[in-house]
Amino acid sequence: MSEAEFDYILEAVRTEIEAEIEDDFRSQVMFLAPIPTAANDNGGPWPHLPFPDGWHASC
Structure with a gap:
């Protein structure tokens, strides 16, 4: 695996984690x-x- 592929995978994971945190915040606001x-x-x-x-x- 090259360094560019590794950076691409890290960016994809980082994006998904940030999206999950945002969704979690929205669900907490409902409570x-x-x-x-x-x-x-x-x-x-x-x-x-x-x-x-x-x-x-x-019954």
Whole structure:
């Protein structure tokens, strides 16, 4: 391998590492953004409604 080929490979690796660092920074910025609230947020859990006698449910 000549020195020119080696320099070409090093430059290609350096370019890919820099691109990966930039992508990682963009993904970290997403975690810093505030979490939006749901448009249909009812403010808490709904009360438990029992089934009538003789009714059953399964998940």
